[in-house]
Amino acid sequence: MYRVVISGVVSLCVAGCSLGYSRPLTLGFADANGTPSGRRIPDTTASLGDAGPTAPIPRRNDRVAALDDRAPTGSFEKAPQGSLAARDYSTTTLNAEMARDLINAYRKQNGLKPLKLDPLLTNAAKAHSRDLAKWDRISHFGSDGSNPWDRVKRTGYNARLAAENVGTGQIDIAEVMKGWQQSPGHNKNLLLADAQHMGIALVTDGKTEFKTFWTLVLGTPM
Numbered sequence: 001m002y003r004v005v006i007s008g009v010v011s012l013c014v015a016g017c018s019l020g021y022s023r024p025l026t027l028g029f030a031d032a033n034g035t036p037s038g039r040r041i042p043d044t045t046a047s048l049g050d051a052g053p054t055a056p057i058p059r060r061n062d063r064v065a066a067l068d069d070r071a072p073t074g075s076f077e078k079a080p081q082g083s084l085a086a087r088d089y090s091t092t093t094l095n096a097e098m099a100r101d102l103i104n105a106y107r108k109q110n111g112l113k114p115l116k117l118d119p120l121l122t123n124a125a126k127a128h129s130r131d132l133a134k135w136d137r138i139s140h141f142g143s144d145g146s147n148p149w150d151r152v153k154r155t156g157y158n159a160r161l162a163a164e165n166v167g168t169g170q171i172d173i174a175e176v177m178k179g180w181q182q183s184p185g186h187n188k189n190l191l192l193a194d195a196q197h198m199g200i201a202l203v204t205d206g207k208t209e210f211k212t213f214w215t216l217v218l219g220t221p222m
Helices: 096-109 119-135 148-154 173-182 184-190
Strands: 012-014 025-029 159-168 197-204 212-221
Touching: 096 173, 096 184, 096 197, 119 148, 119 159, 119 197, 119 212, 148 159, 148 212, 159 173, 159 184, 173 184, 173 212
Parallel strands: none
Antiparallel strands: 012 025, 025 159, 159 212, 197 212
């Protein structure tokens, strides 16, 4: 049986305690009842952390980015101009093995088996990070309308489970992990008991408003 794991509520989260874009963003794709061919438009909400309950982020621009952009209208967010300009990304890099070890240490703390890096899932993660950087946005939908399941299948990974976390604006993997761990949906993906493999990618582009585009893909083969 195919399973697309998309933790709890699909939401756009501010990794901090204030509403706005002064902080990086993370997005977790999860729905335990999702279907491989399904198309879900995420709810657009901001996590206020200790400041209070969740509140809607006003939609700034529901128009698609270009005529050849097939991401569903309203399924992505873009950062206001200059919102992350004060952050220093000069040392931002990704060591996939270090990221794997960090994730596996967290899973071990929770009594879970470690994940192995998989080149196909890494390809899926890279493709999505590149696409997000091209359009300078955060979303689980690609510019071709694809969802995480579609992208995993394209690589040739024969999945029975697929999950995805996305982050934009984080300086390093520690900041990414902190945001994902603090969000119930993203945390659920990190702690998927039956996940076996992972792929992770980072694309940086100083010309964009978001600056960094992180994608984590988890999977279990048939």
